[in-house]
Amino acid sequence: MVRNIEFNDIQGLIVRGYSELPASCFLLLNITDVAKARQWLGVISEEITDGISKPTQRAVQVAFTYTGIKKLGMDEASLRSFAREFKEGMTADHRKRVLGDLGESDTIKWQWGGPANEEVHIMLMLYYSLDKNLEDDCAIQVSKLDGVRLIQRLDSNLSIFQKRKEHFGFQDGISQPLIKGFSKQGDPRFMVEPGEFILGYQNEYHKLPDSPWVSGDGIPYNLLPLLKDGSNNYDFGKNGTYMVFRQISQDVLKFWKFMEDATCEGGSDEEKRVRLASKMMGRWPSGAPLVKCPERDNPALGQDNSFEFYHADRDGFKCPIGSHVRRSNPRNSKGPTPEESDLINKRHKILRRGRPYGTYIESFDPAEIVAHPEVAKDRGLHFICFNTSLSRQFEFIQDTWINSSKFQGLYNDPDPISGNPLGRCKSETGTFTIQAEPVRERIKDVPAFTKVIGGSYFFMPGIKAVKYLASIR
Incomplete structure (x- = not known):
């Protein structure tokens, strides 16, 4: 102690x-x-x-x-x-x-x-x-x-x-x-x-x-x-x-419209939209981790944070390797052993204290989002985090994990939620890979759903x- x-x-x-x-x-x-x-x-x-x-x-x-x-x-x-x-x-x-x-x-x-x-x-x-x-x-x-x-x-x-x-x-x-x-x-x-x-x-x-x-x-x-x-x-x-403070604007309509277009097979299907979005996030909307419930949401596990990747899902068949959750906190998946990965991970932690801003639109349906009276208003996250080494903690996470297009063996895949394809992919869109057997699925032309509109380093x-x-x- x-x-x-x-x-x-x-x-x-x-x-x-x-x-x-x-x-x-x-x-x-x-x-x-x-x-x-x-x-x-x-x-x-x-x-x-x-x-x-x-x-x-x-x-x-x-x-x-x-x-x-x-x-x-x-x-x-x-x-x-x-x-x-x-x-x-x-x-x-x-x-x-x-x-x-x-x-x-x-x-x-x-x-x-x-x-x-x-x-x-x-x-x-x-x-x-x-x-x-x-x-x-x-x-x-x-x-x-x-x-x-x-x-x-x-x-x-x-x-x-x-x-x-x-x-x-x-x-x-x-x-x-x-x-x-x-x-x-x-x-x-x-x-x-x-x-x-x-x-x-x-x-x-x-x-x-x-x-x-x-x-x-x-x-x-x-x-x-x-x-x-x-x-x-x-x-x-x-x-x-x-203290890192970044004002991050989120394009909710763009996000759910992409999910609809990427899963549309003759009609709108909310279950498929939510499933793809959850694959990108690494958790279901309730917070339940895909590692523990890969097929459907389970709100009873919404606060569950006691899971790992190395033994439970090394190949990303449950929670895709490029998902936001695995990038921002790789846990024991970075190797060469789970124990060494845990040690590495602890040296690249940040303490988050961010808060959302703007009107919340409670819908996963692009048609409903478009019809919302405040859809045009800005909304997003006041990202706040604390660390004693900006380079080893916050900047490392952003550069090496979030924006890397080659994270853990991937090729053209920045973080699908908060990454910017222009950094490593050098184009306005990237790819999101869903590991599966016998054939993986690649979601192409994934745009940036967020943009930074203000920020500064503080002490x-x-x-x-x-x-x-x-x-x-």
Whole structure:
């Protein structure tokens, strides 16, 4: 058991997803007056919800871009201690191919966070139990902004969704890492070291992850711990983490129209549409894993996450090898042995805290979706995840698993749900292979059903580190 995790200094969203606070909004802020912004930040730092609290009414979190931290006045030597990916930012040109931000997802087309948009410095994250509370308090928070200006407000409300389903109609948020020191129950083989998600603690390499630091001059007493390297520098990163935030738009009509066209044999058949979509996802709409129920949905297994691939479905006859579930979490299927695969997998985990946005259309029928009065409105996912190594965790998953067209022996198959064919296939469509005997089935001309319309890399500091940023002079 991991001891001495400082939950009182860790921002609470890292510890829990606030499912009991379904109404939320994320305020994108730009610093206009540094001195006033620090004063405002000092006030906000007293409102931040920590990892011990279990709020039932309201939670407040705050995160910063690299330019935001720089703007607040951190010295150049200290700024260099941040991860290269964080300093370069999500929109660096060479990162487009890694993340799949090409074509309709090109950063130049983004609504926020892109090179053509106003610079985001801070994200204020607000969570509430009721919509009314959100609207009332959000208005108060905006009125209190001083030295910072609101660029954009991003809203989400879990209460309008059926049992945490995402817009394509599938149960979401089932598979999350079990973290040592966080999770009281779970198979010890699958418990992940906290240093994969929080700086200052041992990671899966049995080392402390690289952490940003600040020089020892002028540090207010007891705000930051000294580094253990014998220097006079302080650990700014302790109890903090890197946060990925991407606004992903989902084309629900395009998704289900493709399923209809790909399965149409003289008429519309919802069962066939749902079956193909489930093959692509790797789970049925209820969340039931195909590995355990390959022929039909079983809602009783909707929350089941206790399955593996190596022994149960090595060849992908139940759950296709290229499905979203197998790519985003290969479990023990990567080899050369199941045990080695489990170890590899634990070194490429992310902690997800995303939320859907937009109106939910509860239908798998393209005709019904077209007729919906709000079909033209944007809807999708505010993808949020935490990791201590952007390159080894989030970017590795995106590049090597999600967008790879040659994942585990495939040829022209990016992730059919969230991949971008333009990355590896170099065309606007890819292929999805359904393994079967005696002959596999190949679904061709699979387009991208999602596009990224905004995003940024953030650093979510420990609460003491937030207070340090407010104290810089």
